[in-house]
Amino acid sequence: MQDNKGYLDMQMLRFTTAGSVDDGKSTLIGRLLYDSKSIFEDQLEAVEEASRSRGNEEVNLALLTDGLRAEREQGITIDVAYRYFATPKRKFIIADTPGHVQYTRNMVTGASTADLAVILVDARHGIMEQTIRHSFIASLLGIREVVVAVNKMDLVDFSEEVFTTIVSDYRKMEQEMGFSLENVTFIPISAKDGDNVVNRSERMPWYSGPSLLEYLETVPIPAGSDAGTLLPVQYVIRPISAQFPDFRSYAGQLCAGTLKPGDRVTVLPSGLTTEVTAIWLGDKQIPEAVAPLSVAVTLKDDIDISRGDVLTASDEMQPGIGQEFTVDVCWLRDTPLETGRRYLVRHAAQEVTGIVKAIEYKIDINTQERIGNVESLRMNDIARVRIKTAEPLVYTPYERNRVMGSLVFIDESNDTVGAGMIKNA
């Protein structure tokens, strides 16, 4: 069956969207899902019925994504919702998040796993505070691909001038704010009527680029790593069985690079070196592991390796090992971050005690202004802090690798209270 084979070759793109109902975000997602046949009849019927019973005249597609009772009752998106759709070319995961400043932490969460961000701009209003906010979060979370979808083009007579003004305003803003977005693509759309969402619009002949979906289907998916070869060890597999009396493999998800049998590897933090004898995926040996495969490797020498250690290719770029870090944090909970307090820091497969030594500055996420003399951080605050850990961490700067550059703070209530991105060079 040809269709099956095609499906087996598909790639996966994870993207994030932020915004409120007014931006047309739900309409856009609804259209992507509906036009790719990912909304089913019974789901649509349920939403139509729910819209009617709430007295909405039009079908409210937000009801599809707002999954919790509280969200439906209040008519707002509170939490991150994950939506799925596929075309014959790619599978997509959307992390759909609310857009207001009081939900910064949800936007940060949605962006943390995304390869790409779709930022919606209302053609009538141009660049607004929330455009800056969403761009900043994409930049902070290391998203290298951004699509600025200029929506509601139908309400500005599909004007090329309006579109080009927004493009140049955005470029100017991006530069002024100092965002590090690698690639920004602008697409004029009308989510309501479907112009340039799935099919190219005939009403904007001056635009010769791809539709949003065409773009999402073809954009190269950034590997998001520039850090040599890294395998954080999660688990040691030791069957101790009659059939495999001495077998011992080190299991983990390769988060950067490639690994082959015969490669020299260095174990960090110990610095001991050995050689890969085989790479296992289930009961099969594979000739090469490529990030982000989850594999198990067997090694030539019997050296002490346990969860939290990191295997690296000896002849490639090495990660850092340290106890003092400069970290960009987003605070996630009501209990404030306080300097001098101890937290449990989870980073890759490591878990250590950490202390926040100082808050260098807080960032106003709408203006990028740096605010000094801050003693504590509240929920949704973003700041640059300095931390010290009780044990050394094997790390890379976040911009080189997300897995080895990210961490979370856990407090004595067991809750995850903060998210951090390592900035150390």
Add this chain to the structure above:
Amino acid sequence: MSKTLTHLKELEAESIFILREVAAQFERPCILFSGGKDSIVLTHLAWKAFWPAKIPFRLVHIDTGHNFPETLTYRDELVARLGADLTVGSVQESIDKGRVREETGYNASRNKLQTVTLLDTLAAGKFDAAIGGARRDEEKARAKERIFSHRDEFGQWNPKNQRPELWNIYNAKKDVGEHFRVFPISNWTEMDVWQYIYQEGIEMPSLYFTHRRKVFQRDGQWLAAEPAFIPRRPEEEVVEMDVRCRTIGDVTCTGLTLSRAHSLEDIIAEIAATRITERGGRADDRRSESAMEDRKKQGYF
């Protein structure tokens, strides 16, 4: 540099990573095994994650007593092949002990009662994590649930105050008496599951393929007349049809699909063409708009 893996490889890698985190972070984790395709895929992934060691999770089956016999045969063969340990939590026992009261009437189902049996079984086995095959595309309350999902000491889920979950960092910290539900295939769709089964050549229970069965129709759905667990109204006529299960649960709430799918390729083609979600055939979800959220809060799967 750009990514090169296929989406199935990437999904598999993510799920194996999560299963290994469970093994590393919990003391007594188990897999909730229903005999349905999602828990079969989950068990296959666990086998792959820890080979050549045995799966470090006990399989737990919550048995409503209303089974398709094919499910139990498949379960027992799988357990034997993997050398896994099996715990069965029996809803019938919960009824006999007076822990739950059986629903009566034509739409009676033991589906809701399972929650009590499940929580009792987890407590008796001192399980601190129960790994489930739920997927976020199945239902809108599930679309919001974390991969490591905390349960308080009453086994309840608090959807409004879930722990933040970023990147691939999973926090399993908890107090005594609390536990977690973990969903390693959260990001898979029904189509991904079948394509993966096809790619991996996983053997499936015969119920998923079209077979001749005595059935009857209720509210536009085909239900099994055999095994005879559902009380029929006098006007509900039993006929023989070619059907298959799109999901497998308790007989009383498993809708059957008229189908000609005799192979995995046929099933994949059928799903590609279909316009109804798989849970559309589940009587348990059709009870109200928030049916799933309400059951999950109480401790359901």
